[in-house]
Amino acid sequence: MVNNEVEQIGAILVKSGKLNPEDLEIAIIEHKKTGIRLGEILIKMSFISEEDIQQALSKQLNIPFVRLNNIEIDKSIVEHVPARLVTHYNIFPIEQKNGILKIAMTDPLNLHTLDNVRMHLKLDIEPVISTSEDIKEAIQKYYGIGADTIEDLMDDKEKKGEIVDIEGIRTEDIEDMVEDASIIRFVNQIIVEAVSDNATDIHVEPFEKDLRIRYRIDGLLYEAAIPPTIKQFQSAIISRIKIMADLNIAERRLPQDGRIKIKMSDNEYDLRVSTIPTPYGESVGIRILNRDTSFIEMHNLGLGDDHLKIMFRLIQKPHGIVLVTGPTGSGKSTTLYAALSTINKIDRKIITIEDPIEFRLHGVTQIQVQPKIGLTFAHCLRNILRHDPDIIMVGEVRDQETAQITIRTALTGHLVFSTLHTNDAPSAVTRLLDMGIEPFLVASSVESMIAQRLVRKICPNCKTEYTPFEDVIKRINVTNEPIDNIKFYRGRGCEECRYTGYKGRTAIFEIVLMTEPLKRLVVETASSNRIKEEAVNEGMRTLRFDGWKKVKAGITTIDEVLRITQEQDIEDITHAYE
Numbered sequence: 001m002v003n004n005e006v007e008q009i010g011a012i013l014v015k016s017g018k019l020n021p022e023d024l025e026i027a028i029i030e031h032k033k034t035g036i037r038l039g040e041i042l043i044k045m046s047f048i049s050e051e052d053i054q055q056a057l058s059k060q061l062n063i064p065f066v067r068l069n070n071i072e073i074d075k076s077i078v079e080h081v082p083a084r085l086v087t088h089y090n091i092f093p094i095e096q097k098n099g100i101l102k103i104a105m106t107d108p109l110n111l112h113t114l115d116n117v118r119m120h121l122k123l124d125i126e127p128v129i130s131t132s133e134d135i136k137e138a139i140q141k142y143y144g145i146g147a148d149t150i151e152d153l154m155d156d157k158e159k160k161g162e163i164v165d166i167e168g169i170r171t172e173d174i175e176d177m178v179e180d181a182s183i184i185r186f187v188n189q190i191i192v193e194a195v196s197d198n199a200t201d202i203h204v205e206p207f208e209k210d211l212r213i214r215y216r217i218d219g220l221l222y223e224a225a226i227p228p229t230i231k232q233f234q235s236a237i238i239s240r241i242k243i244m245a246d247l248n249i250a251e252r253r254l255p256q257d258g259r260i261k262i263k264m265s266d267n268e269y270d271l272r273v274s275t276i277p278t279p280y281g282e283s284v285g286i287r288i289l290n291r292d293t294s295f296i297e298m299h300n301l302g303l304g305d306d307h308l309k310i311m312f313r314l315i316q317k318p319h320g321i322v323l324v325t326g327p328t329g330s331g332k333s334t335t336l337y338a339a340l341s342t343i344n345k346i347d348r349k350i351i352t353i354e355d356p357i358e359f360r361l362h363g364v365t366q367i368q369v370q371p372k373i374g375l376t377f378a379h380c381l382r383n384i385l386r387h388d389p390d391i392i393m394v395g396e397v398r399d400q401e402t403a404q405i406t407i408r409t410a411l412t413g414h415l416v417f418s419t420l421h422t423n424d425a426p427s428a429v430t431r432l433l434d435m436g437i438e439p440f441l442v443a444s445s446v447e448s449m450i451a452q453r454l455v456r457k458i459c460p461n462c463k464t465e466y467t468p469f470e471d472v473i474k475r476i477n478v479t480n481e482p483i484d485n486i487k488f489y490r491g492r493g494c495e496e497c498r499y500t501g502y503k504g505r506t507a508i509f510e511i512v513l514m515t516e517p518l519k520r521l522v523v524e525t526a527s528s529n530r531i532k533e534e535a536v537n538e539g540m541r542t543l544r545f546d547g548w549k550k551v552k553a554g555i556t557t558i559d560e561v562l563r564i565t566q567e568q569d570i571e572d573i574t575h576a577y578e
Helices: 003-015 021-034 038-044 050-061 075-080 083-089 111-121 132-143 147-160 171-178 181-196 228-244 305-315 332-343 377-387 400-411 427-434 439-445 470-476 516-523 528-537 543-552 558-564 570-577
Strands: 092-097 100-105 124-129 201-206 211-217 220-223 256-264 267-278 281-290 320-325 350-354 365-368 391-394 415-420 446-458 463-466 488-491 502-513
Touching: 003 021, 003 038, 003 050, 021 038, 038 050, 050 124, 075 092, 075 132, 083 111, 083 132, 092 132, 100 111, 100 132, 111 124, 181 201, 181 211, 181 228, 181 256, 181 281, 201 228, 211 228, 228 256, 228 267, 228 281, 305 332, 305 446, 305 502, 320 332, 320 400, 320 427, 332 350, 332 391, 332 415, 332 446, 350 377, 365 377, 377 391, 377 400, 391 400, 400 415, 400 439, 415 427, 427 439, 427 446, 427 528, 439 446, 439 516, 446 488, 446 543, 446 558, 470 543, 470 558, 502 543, 502 558, 516 528, 543 558
Parallel strands: 100 124, 320 415, 320 446, 350 365, 350 391, 391 415
Antiparallel strands: 092 100, 201 211, 201 281, 211 220, 256 267, 267 281, 446 502, 463 488
């Protein structure tokens, strides 16, 4: 970029108010010293965004600037331009008219790219300007993840004259295919994309005529855009994942479990891989766990001030059981890890029994159960008492034997944390009784039952005030409090939140303390509804009530709380709040 061009684009940015003259001088000095383009320097120094520089370039060259996510593109044009071409040159086709193809690119002065695309497509090219992020997202949306990789594989097959028989493919053929650099690259792209989008799970699901890949982001599933021809390489893709997880690729009739360890951007991730057989091939589920435990703090869980005080009291108790309940994926393990991190001191011996170990905690002895060799929760519990622990965490109380030993451990002077799969906190009592535990043992050992759910937070980038319908407010406002001074918010939807209106998650809680009246109800084997009513009378907030508090605080929406909490017998318990 010659000096007058530098001055022109710099002047445009300063005149538009996007750039300070002092920052421009610093960038120009760096440009003259290194020869790096002025725009790259300004972006690297965080003086402006890429969109700012591209819009300035548009004014300088009198070439239109286009936001690709604001326009609909004819798929027939996309089909005409190979994926490898758009990926290699970082371009995107927009429109074709009268033998002229309009393409979006970041550098319309790159004659080498323009000539190569013109020669390859045998069309005249008209460039427009866009950002690299817009082009990347458009490629993924219209071509799918790894489209160029699949094109290479298809070309190889066509050159060899091979036809892929998915049903009858031999193990030896799969072994050859999974070592193909294109298959390796495609699987890596799927994983990188999931981690970049903060997905918690990847689902690879084979069906009769297609292979579907979905990511779970903020608790909801989103379908990944992948090329339709991916079905032909289903066996190789699944086998590649199985090899990475150290599973047997020849065994396709039985479920298998394995683990993959990866490192991205200085963060280490554990990928828990599970396969199950289906009529159309093996279905693969991958749970993504970030091994960076620095974020696990009690203050970051979403606990209100009163709940936080209760939790701090509970984790300081000398003995008893603290049960955290909720369905899979409700954040129970994260809550327990946060509790353990808080009380993890040099004068306390902490042992955990988990399946699997999701996070590594320094200073905590963690045991991974292995049922195949007889190392179950119950077996571990019977043996770890010889190691003189002060605090024990049992990953999950799954059966009568584990429940009995857990209770016996708590009664002999140990603080025990564990989880149960129940819909609400009071139901933990009836769950233990259903396992065959004596009511008096439950009453004397359990200190607290905590239910939790994860709700999506409103995207801060597109958060806006609105007025909800009255009947919707009535469903969530269990306290029947006046709403005149309450402001309600929701997300409009933007690029930052993938147009969902939500970004990130927090937890809502329901905490039951085992008081004397509740202990009497447990001994009398009262129903969970009766226990819940008494708990509310004593000050317990239900999940929906806690969600209502977060709605009033502008953290989440009414719709989200109603979606995540079950319909409750509001009339039966509303009087307790009045």
